[in-house]
Amino acid sequence: MKSFTYQRVTTPAEAAAAIADKPGAKFLAGGTNLLDLMKLQIETPAHLIDIGRIGLDKIEPTANGGLRIGALVSNTDLAADPKIRKDYGVLSRALLAGASGQLRNKATTAGNLLQRTRCPYFYDTNQPCNKRVPGSGCAAIAGFSKQLAVIGSSDACIATHPSDMAVGMMALDAVVETINPAGKTRQIPISQLYRLPGKTPHLETNLEKNELITSVVLPAPVGGTHIYHKVRDRASYAFALVSVAAILFKDGSGKIAIGGVAPRPWRVPGAEKLIPSGAKAFAAKLMEGARPTQDNKYKLALVERTIELVLKEGKS
Amino acid sequence: MGETMKEENSAGNISRREMLAGTAIAVTTLALTKVTGVEAASPPQAVVPVVSAEVSFTVNGKIQKLEIDTRTTLLDSLREHLHLTGTKKGCDHGQCGACTVLVNGKRINSCLSLALQHENDSITTIEGLGTPEKLHPMQSAFIKHDGYQCGYCTPGQICSAVAVLEEIKAGIPSHASGDLNAEMLFTNAEFRERMSGNICRCGAYSNIAEAAAEVAGA
Ligand SMILES: Cc1cc2nc3c(=O)[nH]c(=O)nc-3n(C[C@H](O)[C@H](O)[C@H](O)COP(=O)(O)OP(=O)(O)OC[C@H]3O[C@@H](n4cnc5c(N)ncnc54)[C@H](O)[C@@H]3O)c2cc1C
Ligand code: SF4
């Protein structure tokens, strides 16, 4: 790990101001992703701003019947919150399908959203990787790509976004709230948070440099049956090959986001009118334009079958 | 970081640790001059001097004040600075659970946490759960049910199992819970899912589950 200086802050405004002052600084939330990457010198911040105690650790009702989740709420607390369990079950399920009990105790809402890819070549610093070292090439495209993206990827990068929680939030139309060093706040729909890689896979989100996530807002409950189905190489403690976050309504309509297939949770609202026509028609539209590799074309069949399973479960 | 595993395995444990501590500066210099593919491709970085900072937390009921390199993980602070070597380092990347300790009653991986993140926290390690004279019920149950072979994962398994019983009591759901809104109960399936962050290379899983079931009264 490279040496760094360290600072604790006590308010969101102080955190945002502190980061503007220090070149090469990063926020440290739970640290479960950042420290992992710092040990491998994939991340080399010169300064850490520990935001673990800036408040923002509560889940509160919003004026229009939704919930505001503080950026520092732990993944365990979010999954266990009675209102989340009752009205936003897909989010609780997505969280519980991720990582381990220990990690969920430490991992935070904002840190989970901003965790970096698990592409094995991104982690192997001996390999070229456009995300880690822009312009160096991509070892994954001609390498082992079984876990990697089949859609939304580019010739520069085929990494997936690894979060389960974000897939649940995508189905729920969550909105991310931020503050910048000038004290300006804004709201970003989660569908606008992540960038597709194009030629610049190292630019992963539409956040400004030094922007602090303060909370994630969920709209008022929409009802329906909430399902999160994660397919992985072992029954627990593994990243998704494919996951399906679904909110299904009695009239056959629904909201469905897919994890494990793209650089961001994959949702195509325009395709959702095909949900009542069944998995095949919906999956075909949802995955239109997919560019799988030999290694991961199985994911297209897996997406369709997992959706089929979920639709069946929604009816029963 | 990688040195610690070797240390654990070497016979001359103490002298090797002291030797390593003494050569820390030399090791740092070596690491800085080593040119990997990535460093070669990026612009030369300024040499950042080692930075240290103070932290104070309670470990097993005793207040501890440390002045440490900012990079020190909670795990390394326990093992290398406080010499509480019950907590083990397996992977150092959050993947095995050997380093599990309780922080303010909640289990975390101490390898993925900076010591500095724990100012004023209360930490319980395997040494604080019980002593050979006065074992914690989970420790006794592990012995009774043979919940280990080599024992390397065991401190993490025990700390984790103690926390799992509390999590079930607190009504925290898991991936194995059929109904998110129902009362949480100890079952074999619930325990196994909740313990998936603790890997046992010797495969003592079924005995570990029996030990925990006995403590849970299930
Ligand atoms: C072994 C292992 C298995 C895992 N399995 C899964 C899995 O199956 N599914 C899954 O979804 N995840 C999994 N994870 C990942 C885990 O969920 C993330 O590590 C965690 O959610 C990150 O949260 P954190 O608070 O620790 O983030 P940190 O590591 O503290 O931060 C991550 C990034 O977010 C930035 N950041 C944090 N907070 C803010 C903020 N408020 N504003 C702006 N930037 C911020 C940091 O600067 C950093 O760049 C796994 C991790 C491990 C180690
Ligand atoms: S897929 Fe993306 S993250 Fe993986 S090696 Fe290629 S550029 Fe890097």
Ligand code: FES
């Ligand atoms: S040593 Fe911490 S999880 Fe393996």
Ligand code: FES
């Ligand atoms: S007892 Fe040997 S690793 Fe678990």
